[in-house]
Amino acid sequence: MADRRGISFRDSAITFGSMTAAVVLLAIGALVLLDPRAQAFWGAKISDLGTIARALVDQLPRPPFGR
Numbered sequence: 001m002a003d004r005r006g007i008s009f010r011d012s013a014i015t016f017g018s019m020t021a022a023v024v025l026l027a028i029g030a031l032v033l034l035d036p037r038a039q040a041f042w043g044a045k046i047s048d049l050g051t052i053a054r055a056l057v058d059q060l061p062r063p064p065f066g067r
Contacts, residue, residue, distance in 0.1 A: 007015075032038045 032042055
């Protein structure tokens with residue numbers, strides 16, 4: 001019969017850390033979804049990030065087969 005061993009401390013610590021991070025992210029997400037001011041704030045931040053990313057992509061040289 002196979003040896004039944006428990007999970008190691010390393011695996012337990014990794015699981016605890018990842019679950020804690022997941023719960024924190026879900027709680028923050030729920031709070032942002034419930035608060036219209038937070039939605040406006042983070043919407044503007046994400047929009048700014050998209051604008052910066054688009055400006056960086058527009059500065060790249062076009063490939064020869066492109067437009």
